[in-house]
Structures are given as C-alpha cells and as structure tokens.
Amino acid sequence: MKSRYSAYSVGDAKYIIKTTHFNNSDFTTDIKEWRESIIDFCNNNEFLSLKILEVADGENEAFITFKVLFSNSSMIEKSRFLKVDNIWLYESGSYEVEDTKL
Numbered sequence: 001m002k003s004r005y006s007a008y009s010v011g012d013a014k015y016i017i018k019t020t021h022f023n024n025s026d027f028t029t030d031i032k033e034w035r036e037s038i039i040d041f042c043n044n045n046e047f048l049s050l051k052i053l054e055v056a057d058g059e060n061e062a063f064i065t066f067k068v069l070f071s072n073s074s075m076i077e078k079s080r081f082l083k084v085d086n087i088w089l090y091e092s093g094s095y096e097v098e099d100t101k102l
Contacts, residue, residue, distance in 0.1 A: 001064045001079065002050065004090060009047035013038035021082050021089035046071035062088065074098045 007015040077095035
C-alpha cells in the first residue's frame with residue numbers, strides 16, 4: 001500500500017499499472033490511455049500524507065484501510081489486495097472523499 005501511495009505521489013504510472021490486479025475495474029489492455037489517466041490524476045492532486053488505519057492480512061488476500069490527505073481533500077479507502085505469483089496486487093477498493101476546504 002505504501003509503495004502504491006508513493007508511486008501516485010511521484011506519478012509513477014508504470015508501477016501503478018504493474019501492481020494492479022486484472023480484476024480491477026481500471027485494468028485495461030490500452031496501457032497508453034491508462035497511463036495517461038494515472039498521470040492526469042497524479043498531476044491534479046497534491047499528495048500530503050498517508051495514514052494506515054487498519055490491516056487485515058491473510059496468506060493470499062489482504063484488506064487495508066487507509067486515509068490519504070490531499071491539498072484540497074482527504075480520502076478514506078478500504079482496499080483489497082490479492083497475492084498473485086507471490087506479488088501483492090491491488091484488486092479493488094471502496095472509498096469516501098472528504099472536502100477539506102475551509
């Protein structure tokens with residue numbers, strides 16, 4: 001989770017794609033378009049911090065609840081990761097965005 005957050009914060013679309021499970025709704029074989037959408041997201045958000053709230057891990061499945069603080073909002077997500085060939089891949093997540101503007 002921390003490595004994906006770091007990748008988003010620096011715009012490393014290649015890493016995000018590499019660590020996304022094929023069941024994920026964002027997964028596509030159009031890598032160029034997917035890469036551009038990730039970079040667009042990264043460029044339009046300033047990532048300020050990550051806080052891990054809860055971890056429930058198993059041998060091949062893990063759930064991580066975390067909070068990300070952006071410059072103009074925050075997000076709490078519960079993510080599901082699946083282990084494939086001994087590599088953890090982001091499979092899905094449910095999230096809520098909070099506006100932090102005063």
